[in-house]
Amino acid sequence: MTRDWLSWHEDYDQPGSSLAARLVEVQGQVRAALDRAPAGAVRVVSACAGQGRDLIPVLASHPRRADVTARLVELDPRNAAIAEDTARAAGLTGVQVVVGDAASTDAYAGMVPAELVLLCGVFGNVSDADVRATVGHCAALCASGGTVIWTRHRREPDLVPAICDWFAAEGFAPVAVSTPAEKVGVVVHRHVGRPRPLPPGAVMFEFLPR
Numbered sequence: 634m635t636r637d638w639l640s641w642h643e644d645y646d647q648p649g650s651s652l653a654a655r656l657v658e659v660q661g662q663v664r665a666a667l668d669r670a671p672a673g674a675v676r677v678v679s680a681c682a683g684q685g686r687d688l689i690p691v692l693a694s695h696p697r698r699a700d701v702t703a704r705l706v707e708l709d710p711r712n713a714a715i716a717e718d719t720a721r722a723a724g725l726t727g728v729q730v731v732v733g734d735a736a737s738t739d740a741y742a743g744m745v746p747a748e749l750v751l752l753c754g755v756f757g758n759v760s761d762a763d764v765r766a767t768v769g770h771c772a773a774l775c776a777s778g779g780t781v782i783w784t785r786h787r788r789e790p791d792l793v794p795a796i797c798d799w800f801a802a803e804g805f806a807p808v809a810v811s812t813p814a815e816k817v818g819v820v821v822h823r824h825v826g827r828p829r830p831l832p833p834g835a836v837m838f839e840f841l842p843r
Contacts, residue, residue, distance in 0.1 A: 662782050760838075775824040776828055
């Protein structure tokens with residue numbers, strides 16, 4: 634059965650839902666990442682960006698909005714259209730919405746290494762091996778000193794501690810890790826190493842069938 638990713642977004646609008654809680658946490662971390670970004674141009678990439686809810690509402694009211702160039706990659710054209718309309722309504726001319734496969738490294742060509750990388754809603758939908766592979770690619774996606782924000786449920790088996798170890802092995806330091814009790818599974822890492830070249834034509838992950 635194929636999930637309808639347009640209707641999936643409806644839970645964001647349900648008070649008390651896990652997605653609504655996750656969104657609040659992610660947006661707070663996005664705001665904090667923009668606050669600490671160095672002066673000058675700020676590049677942002679968002680994989681599986683959906684309707685752009687993680688980034689666009691924050692950017693719309695953030696004092697660094699004019700500094701930001703962002704690329705949101707989303708496979709579902711309906712969600713991408715909503716993200717595009719929302720960005721345009723907010724006057725965010727630096728936000729580019731691309732209908733394409735967020736798993737392909739080619740989707741980020743010319744935009745990385747970025748100061749902020751969003752991987753929200755990815756790690757809970759792919760195999761453990763693909764999570765590990767994607768973490769490895771984060772060292773190419775993220776600039777030195779940049780931030781990666783990712784999500785993963787904290788249900789058993791809880792992979793979050795292992796993912797944090799994988800990020801550490803790739804030159805990342807933890808900034809914030811939600812606890813299982815918080816039930817939102819939002820984690821932030823800072824790249825303390827040097828970015829690697831992004832390999833062209835690589836596939837970072839594949840969504841598991843539903």
